[in-house]
Amino acid sequence: MGEGPTEQVAARLHSASIRLLRLLRREDDSSGLSAPRLSALSVLVFAGPQSLAGLAAAEQVRPPTMSRIVDGLVEAGLVTREAKPGDRRSVRIAATEEGRRLLEAGRERRVRALTSRLARLAESERRALTRGVEILEQVVR
Amino acid sequence: MGEGPTEQVAARLHSASIRLLRLLRREDDSSGLSAPRLSALSVLVFAGPQSLAGLAAAEQVRPPTMSRIVDGLVEAGLVTREAKPGDRRSVRIAATEEGRRLLEAGRERRVRALTSRLARLAESERRALTRGVEILEQVVR
DNA sequence: GGACATCGTTAGCATGGCTAACAATGGGAG
DNA sequence: CTCCCATTGTTAGCCATGCTAACGATGTCC
Numbered sequence: 001m002g003e004g005p006t007e008q009v010a011a012r013l014h015s016a017s018i019r020l021l022r023l024l025r026r027e028d029d030s031s032g033l034s035a036p037r038l039s040a041l042s043v044l045v046f047a048g049p050q051s052l053a054g055l056a057a058a059e060q061v062r063p064p065t066m067s068r069i070v071d072g073l074v075e076a077g078l079v080t081r082e083a084k085p086g087d088r089r090s091v092r093i094a095a096t097e098e099g100r101r102l103l104e105a106g107r108e109r110r111v112r113a114l115t116s117r118l119a120r121l122a123e124s125e126r127r128a129l130t131r132g133v134e135i136l137e138q139v140v141r
Numbered sequence: 142m143g144e145g146p147t148e149q150v151a152a153r154l155h156s157a158s159i160r161l162l163r164l165l166r167r168e169d170d171s172s173g174l175s176a177p178r179l180s181a182l183s184v185l186v187f188a189g190p191q192s193l194a195g196l197a198a199a200e201q202v203r204p205p206t207m208s209r210i211v212d213g214l215v216e217a218g219l220v221t222r223e224a225k226p227g228d229r230r231s232v233r234i235a236a237t238e239e240g241r242r243l244l245e246a247g248r249e250r251r252v253r254a255l256t257s258r259l260a261r262l263a264e265s266e267r268r269a270l271t272r273g274v275e276i277l278e279q280v281v282r
Numbered sequence: 283g284g285a286c287a288t289c290g291t292t293a294g295c296a297t298g299g300c301t302a303a304c305a306a307t308g309g310g311a312g
Numbered sequence: 313c314t315c316c317c318a319t320t321g322t323t324a325g326c327c328a329t330g331c332t333a334a335c336g337a338t339g340t341c342c
């Protein structure tokens with residue numbers, strides 16, 4: 001049965017990741033944005049401008065759902081939606097400068113909260129964690 | 142400005158965790174439960190029976206929101222809601238056996254998906270990742 | 283140029299988020 | 313014991329977010 005050591009570390013990594021993001025999510029309250037809007041904005045900032053379909057796929061929601069999330073972000077001035085030059089069916093959605101700033105401020109709050117936790121570790125532990133993160137990056141690529 | 146190595150590893154861990162859970166979330170479709178219901182059920186299974194307020198706090202939502210999520214879980218037969226013996230204001234919410242089974246099946250799909258990714262790593266990398274996970278567990282505790 | 287494919291939006295529904303207000307119970311202070 | 317207040321959860325009512333179905337507009341291909 002599935003109880004090898006690889007499966008065990010998978011289960012523990014899964015659980016720890018959930019806990020980590022649950023902790024950091026508390027920092028998002030002050031952003032004034034809902035989780036779906038914040039997450040969509042984050043894709044636009046870090047992965048660049050997207051079509052609606054691309055953004056919906058990245059967020060694992062259906063296009064009509066994403067269309068309304070984008071409505072809200074446009075109204076808030078955090079995102080622009082313009083017709084794509086070569087294909088007028090499609091739409092190019094991009095973060096505005098204000099959107100970038102707002103997202104970056106939120107990300108910094110999250111990273112700061114995590115940094116203060118990592119600061120309690122011993123130096124050797126931080127090194128080992130860094131190595132683990134490098135491997136994790138490879139896993140999720 | 143804040144650009145020390147601890148902050149860098151915090152930022153990378155943050156980003157990698159988001160990507161990881163985004164990947165694994167795809168396994169949840171077949172559960173037939175929405176994300177909020179699945180997440181609330183998960184708390185009940187892994188942390189044991191809870192009051193409504195406790196469950197709401199764990200999920201970082203307000204009590205009325207959690208009350209309706211519990212309604213849905215009760216209707217689906219995955220959870221029971223009963224008056225607490227010593228204090229009839231309070232309720233005790235607990236997962237049913239069926240709830241436990243459903244949650245465990247979903248968790249296994251997620252862990253299996255992650256395991257198959259970890260299987261591609263070299264043995265030394267898996268060891269280093271395991272060490273990193275141990276430290277991460279300490280960080281989120 | 284006409285059939286079909288693709289992309290996004292609209293419509294309409296269920297669920298999930300909130301605050302405000304309420305009912306019920308519990309727990310003292312006097 | 314009684315009254316006042318705190319605590320707990322639900323109800324009501326709003327808006328946002330998830331879906332499918334259906335549609336309009338545009339692109340593509342024969």
